[in-house]
Amino acid sequence: MLRTLDRRRWAGLALLLALAALAVTATVGTPHVLPTWVRLPVVGAFVLVGPGLATADPQVRRLGPAALVAVSVAWSVLACLAVLYAGAWSGVDALRWLAGGTAVVAWVRLARPGGQRPR
Amino acid sequence: MLIPSSAAERPRTTAPPVGWAPLALSVGLWSVGLAGGVDWRAMTDVGLASVLPVVCLVALGVLAVGQAVAIARRWTAVAAGGVVALVLAVHATPTLLYGTLRYAWAWKHLGVVDFISRTGTVDPTVDALSAYHGWPGFFALHAMLAEATGVDLAAVGRWWPVAVNLLVVALLWRLAGVVSTDERLPPTACWVYVASSWVGQDYFSPQAMAFVMYLAVVLVLVRLTGRRRASVPGAGPSVGAVRTGIRAALGRVGRVLRRVGRPRVSALGVVPLEVYAMVVAIAASHQLTPLVVAVTCTALVLTGYAATGWLASASVVAGAAWAATFAWPLLVDNADELAQVGSVQANVDGAVVELAAGSPGQAVVAVAARVLTVAVVALATAGVVQEWRAGAWPGLAVLLAGSPVLLIGMNGYGGEVLFRVVLFALPGLALLAGMWLVHRRSGTVVGVLVGVAGSALVGGLLLAHLGNERRYGFTPEEVAVSLALYESAPVGSLLVEGSRSYPGQAVRYDGLTYVPIDREPVAGRQRVLADPAAVLGEWLGEGDHTGAYLLLTRSMVAETEASGSLPVGGLASIDRALRASEDFTALVRCPDAVVWTLSSLAPRLPPVEVGGC
Numbered sequence: 001m002l003r004t005l006d007r008r009r010w011a012g013l014a015l016l017l018a019l020a021a022l023a024v025t026a027t028v029g030t031p032h033v034l035p036t037w038v039r040l041p042v043v044g045a046f047v048l049v050g051p052g053l054a055t056a057d058p059q060v061r062r063l064g065p066a067a068l069v070a071v072s073v074a075w076s077v078l079a080c081l082a083v084l085y086a087g088a089w090s091g092v093d094a095l096r097w098l099a100g101g102t103a104v105v106a107w108v109r110l111a112r113p114g115g116q117r118p119r
Numbered sequence: 120m121l122i123p124s125s126a127a128e129r130p131r132t133t134a135p136p137v138g139w140a141p142l143a144l145s146v147g148l149w150s151v152g153l154a155g156g157v158d159w160r161a162m163t164d165v166g167l168a169s170v171l172p173v174v175c176l177v178a179l180g181v182l183a184v185g186q187a188v189a190i191a192r193r194w195t196a197v198a199a200g201g202v203v204a205l206v207l208a209v210h211a212t213p214t215l216l217y218g219t220l221r222y223a224w225a226w227k228h229l230g231v232v233d234f235i236s237r238t239g240t241v242d243p244t245v246d247a248l249s250a251y252h253g254w255p256g257f258f259a260l261h262a263m264l265a266e267a268t269g270v271d272l273a274a275v276g277r278w279w280p281v282a283v284n285l286l287v288v289a290l291l292w293r294l295a296g297v298v299s300t301d302e303r304l305p306p307t308a309c310w311v312y313v314a315s316s317w318v319g320q321d322y323f324s325p326q327a328m329a330f331v332m333y334l335a336v337v338l339v340l341v342r343l344t345g346r347r348r349a350s351v352p353g354a355g356p357s358v359g360a361v362r363t364g365i366r367a368a369l370g371r372v373g374r375v376l377r378r379v380g381r382p383r384v385s386a387l388g389v390v391p392l393e394v395y396a397m398v399v400a401i402a403a404s405h406q407l408t409p410l411v412v413a414v415t416c417t418a419l420v421l422t423g424y425a426a427t428g429w430l431a432s433a434s435v436v437a438g439a440a441w442a443a444t445f446a447w448p449l450l451v452d453n454a455d456e457l458a459q460v461g462s463v464q465a466n467v468d469g470a471v472v473e474l475a476a477g478s479p480g481q482a483v484v485a486v487a488a489r490v491l492t493v494a495v496v497a498l499a500t501a502g503v504v505q506e507w508r509a510g511a512w513p514g515l516a517v518l519l520a521g522s523p524v525l526l527i528g529m530n531g532y533g534g535e536v537l538f539r540v541v542l543f544a545l546p547g548l549a550l551l552a553g554m555w556l557v558h559r560r561s562g563t564v565v566g567v568l569v570g571v572a573g574s575a576l577v578g579g580l581l582l583a584h585l586g587n588e589r590r591y592g593f594t595p596e597e598v599a600v601s602l603a604l605y606e607s608a609p610v611g612s613l614l615v616e617g618s619r620s621y622p623g624q625a626v627r628y629d630g631l632t633y634v635p636i637d638r639e640p641v642a643g644r645q646r647v648l649a650d651p652a653a654v655l656g657e658w659l660g661e662g663d664h665t666g667a668y669l670l671l672t673r674s675m676v677a678e679t680e681a682s683g684s685l686p687v688g689g690l691a692s693i694d695r696a697l698r699a700s701e702d703f704t705a706l707v708r709c710p711d712a713v714v715w716t717l718s719s720l721a722p723r724l725p726p727v728e729v730g731g732c
Contacts, residue, residue: 027267039268040275047264057391059343066289070335071393073260073328074400080259081403085445089239091266094259 013110016053019046020099020106027092043095051075051098054106075102134194141185142200148178149208159216159592160673164480164681166586167213179208179581183574186310190303190557191566198306202288205313209580210280210321217592220273223620223674225323226601228258229272230628235262237627243446245629253446256404257325273598273625276323283321283331288313290334291546297341298515298550301557307569308553314576315495315549317488317583318542326542329408332397334546336412339394340419341515344426390426395433402437403445407526409438411543414522424515481681484586491579492541498572499548502555513554520547590677593622597672599729600712602626604670607725612666615658617675617690621712634658636693637675637684644685651693652700659717666716666724669697673711707732 023046026039034042052072053061061068079098083089152175163169186201188194213221220226231251235241241252251258265272288309295305320326398416402409416434419425477485499520506513523543526536556568601622608614610630616623618637636647647654659667671690679685697703697715704721706714709732716724 023267036269040264040270043264043268047260052393055396056393057343060339060391060393063338063342064289064293066286066331067293067335067338069286070290070332070397074332074393074397076263077256077260077328077400077404078396080263081256084235084241084255084259087240089235089259089262091236091263094263095267098263 009110012053013106016050016106016110017103019050020103022046023050024096024099027095046099046102047076048072050102051079051105054102054109132193134189134192134197138189138192138194138197139200141181141188142197142204145178145182145185146204148174148181149212152178153212153215157216159588160594162589162592164478164586164589164677165483165582166480166588167216168581168585171581175208179577180574182208183577184570186306186573187566187570190306190310190569191562193302193562195302195306198303198310199292202306202309202313203285205310205577206281206284206288209313209584210284211278213585213588213592214277214281217594219593219595219598220276220323220622221588221593222319222322222591223622225276225279226273226622226625227628228323228325229276230624230626231255231258232261232265232272233626234629235259236266242629247628247631247633248624250406251325254325254404254406254441256400257328272323279323279327280321283327284313284316286331287321287334287546290331290338291549293338293342294334294519294546295550295553297338298513299554299558303557303565304550304553307557308549310569310573311495311498311552311556311576312545312549314573314580315491316545317491317580318538318545319584320538320542325405326408326539329401329405330542332401333408333412333415333543336394336397336401337415337419337519339391340416340425344390345419345424395437398434398437399441402441406442406446407539409434409441410526411523411539413438414525415519418518418522422514422518424518477683478681478687481586484582487579487582487586491576491583494572494576494579495545495548495552498552498555500551502551502553502558505555505558506551509559513551516547516550516554518547520544520551587681590620590674590681593672593674594711596709596711596729596732597674598622600707600709600714600727600732601670601672603707603727603729604668604714605631607727608668609665609725611664612668613659613662613664615655615667615669617671617693618678618684620674620678621670621672622674623670632664636690637679637682648685648689648692651696652702655693655697655715656700656702656717659720667720668706669703669715671713671715 019042023043026034026042048069049065049072052068052070052075055075056068056071060071076098079101080094083094083097152172155172155174157170157172159167159170161170182201182204186198186205189197189201220229227248228251231248234245234252235255235258241255241258243249243252245252261272264270264275291309291312292305295308298304320330398409398412401412413435416425503513503517521544523540526540526543552572556572557565560568602625604614605623605626605628608627608631610627612631614631614633616633616635619635636644639647655669659669671694676690679690680687694713698705702718703715704718706716706721706724707727707729708714709729714727
C-alpha cells in the first residue's frame with residue numbers, strides 16, 4: 001500500500017514537472033520550438049492546473065477541478081504581478097518564474113516523506 | 120453541514136438510454152437551427168431572440184422539459200448534461216454566430232493587456248481606463264499568456280463566457296452538495312442560476328475571474344473549515360435563537376479583536392493557504408469583489424460557517440492594503456465616490472435604467488431583466504419560508520444571497536452597483552430557489568415545478584441576457600476598421616466616436632484623446648445633429664492634436680438608437696452630411712464602419728488600411 005502511494009505520488013510529481021517543463025519549452029526559441037496551436041494548450045493547461053496541483057491541499061483538490069482551476073489561476077496572477085511590480089516585465093519571464101516556482105513547490109511538497117505540507 | 124431531506128435515503132438512479140433522448144434531441148435541434156444560418160445582423164432591438172430560428176426555440180423547450188424530467192427522476196448525469204447544454208446554448212451561440220469578440224468592454228480589456236505588453240508596466244495616472252492600472256492582476260496574467268504563446272487574445276476571449284459559466288456551475292454544484300443531501304438540488308440550483316444569470320459579467324473581464332475565485336473561496340471555507348452546519352434543523356430564527364446568535368457573534372468579534380496584534384502562525388493553518396492566495400489575487404484584480412469577499416468572509420466567520428477570525432481580518436486587510444498602495448492615485452482621483460459610502464439612494468439612482476429613454480425593444484429587455492430578477496428573488500424567498508417552516512433554516516444560502524446587498528450602501532460603482540449585487544447574490548438565490556423547487560416534494564411535483572419555472576426563466580433570459588446583442592455583437596468589418604484605425608493613428612490624435620459601443624481601445628489606446636458624441640451634454644449633441652459638418656469641423660480642427668478622426672460604426676448606431684442618446688437615424692444623418700461636405704474625407708469605408716477626417720489633414724495622416732474595403 002505504501003509502495004503504491006509512493007508510486008502514485010512520484011508519478012504525479014513527474015507529470016507536474018513535465019507539464020511545467022513543457023510550458024517553459026513553449027517559450028524557447030525564435031521562431032518558437034513549438035507552434036502556436038501547441039503552445040496555447042500547453043501553457044494554458046499549465047496555468048489552469050499546474051500551480052494548484054503543486055500547492056493545493058488534497059482536501060482542496062477533492063473539491064473538484066473548478067476549485068483547482070481557481071487556485072491555480074490565483075497563484076498565476078500573483079506570480080505575474082510579482083514580475084510586473086519588480087519592474088522588469090516580460091511575459092515569458094513571468095511564465096518561467098511561475099513554472100520554476102511550481103516545480104520547486106511541487107518537489108518540496110510531494111517529494112517530502114508523507115507528502116504533507118507542514119501546518 | 121447538510122439539510123436532512125426526505126430524499127436523503129433514496130439512491131441516485133442511472134438514466135436509461137431513453138433518458139438521454141430529450142437532451143440529445145435539443146442539442147441536435149439547436150445545432151440544426153444554427154447550421155441553417157442565422158442572419159444576426161438583422162437583429163431588432165430585442166436582440167438575438169428576434170432572429171433565432173423557430174427550431175432553436177423548440178430546442179430550448181425540449182431541453183427545459185427534459186431537464187425537469189431528469190431532475191424529477193434523479194438522473195443526475197442527464198441533469199448535469201442539461202445544465203452544460205444550456206450554458207452552451209446561451210453563451211456559445213453568440214460566439215459561433217459573430218465570429219468576433221463580443222462586447223465593447225472586452226476589447227478595452229485587450230487594450231490594457233496590450234499596454235502592459237508594450238510598456239512593461241502599468242500607469243494609474245493614464246487618462247483612459249486608469250482604474251484597470253490600479254488592479255492589474257487579470258491583465259498581467261493575460262499579458263503573460265499572450266507573450267508566451269503568441270495567441271490572439273481576442274480569439275481566446277470569445278470563449279470566456281462559456282468557460283466562466285461552466286466553472287461557476289461546477290462550484291455551485293459543490294456548494295449545493297454542502298447545503299443539502301438531496302441530489303436533486305445541485306442540478307436544480309445550477310439550472311436556475313444559468314437560466315437567470317442575465318447580468319452578463321461573464322465576458323473577458325477581471326470581474327468574471329474574480330467572481331469564480333470568490334465562489335471558490337466560499338466553497339473551500341464552508342467545506343473545509345466550517346464549524347457549523349450549513350442549515351440547522353429546528354434552529355430557525357426564533358427570537359430566542361436570534362438573541363443567542365447575536366451573543367455568539369459578539370463573542371466571536373471579541374475573540375477576533377483580542378487576537379489582533381498577537382499573530383499566531385498556527386492560526387493561518389486552519390484556513391488553507393489557497394484561500395489567502397485567492398483573496399490576495401482578487402484584491403489585486405478587481406475593485407469591488409474584495410468588498411464582497413470581505414463582507415462574506417466576515418459573515419461566514421461570525422456565523423460559524425468558516426473557522427478563523429484571521430480570515431475575516433485578512434480579507435479586509437488585503438483589499439484595503441492593495442487599494443492604499445498600488446491603487447492610491449485612483450482612490451485620490453475618485454474621492455467623491457468614497458463620499459457615497461452609506462448613501463443608498465445616491466448609489467441606486469445611477470443604476471436604474473430610465474425605461475422611457477430607450478427604444479421600445481430595449482424597454483422590453485430592461486423589463487425582462489427586472490421580471491427575471493424578481494422571479495428568482497420570489498422563488499428564493501419561498502424557499503426560505505418553506506425551509507423555515509420545516510425547521511431547517513438555510514443559513515448559508517441566506518448569507519450568500521444577502522451579504523452582497525450591503526454593496527448598495529458602499530458605492531455606486533459608476534451606476535452598476537445593482538447589477539453587481541444581482542451577480543453576487545445569484546448563487547445564494549439559486550440555492551434557495553432550488554430548495555423550494557425540490558425539497559420535500561415528490562418526483563412528479565418536482566418535475567412540474569422545475570419544468571414550469573425553468574421554462575419561464577429561460578424565456579426571460581433570452582430577452583434579458585441576449586436582448587442587447589444588436590449593440591454588443593460586432594461584425595468582422597467593424598473589428599477590422601477599428602483595429603486598423605488604432606494601429607495607424609499617431610500618438611496624440613483626437614478620436615471622435617459616435618458612441619463607446621464598438622470594438623475599440625484594443626491596441627495603443629493610451630495615445631488617443633476620446634470624445635464620444637453620445638456622452639456630450641444634450642446641447643452639444645443637438646448642435647452636432649443640427650450642422651454636423653460645421654460642428655465636427657470645429658472639433659477635429661481645434662487643439663494641438665497630431666491627427667483627428669471621426670469613427671462611425673453599425674454597433675454605434677444600434678447603441679445610440681437603443682439607449683435614446685441620439686435620435687433614430689442620428690448617426691446616419693451625420694454620415695450623410697459629411698459625405699456632402701468637401702471639408703471631410705473618408706479614410707476608409709466598409710459596410711459597417713467608416714473613418715472620417717478633415718480633408719486638410721488627410722494628406723499627412725497614415726493610411727488606414729483595411730483589406731476588402
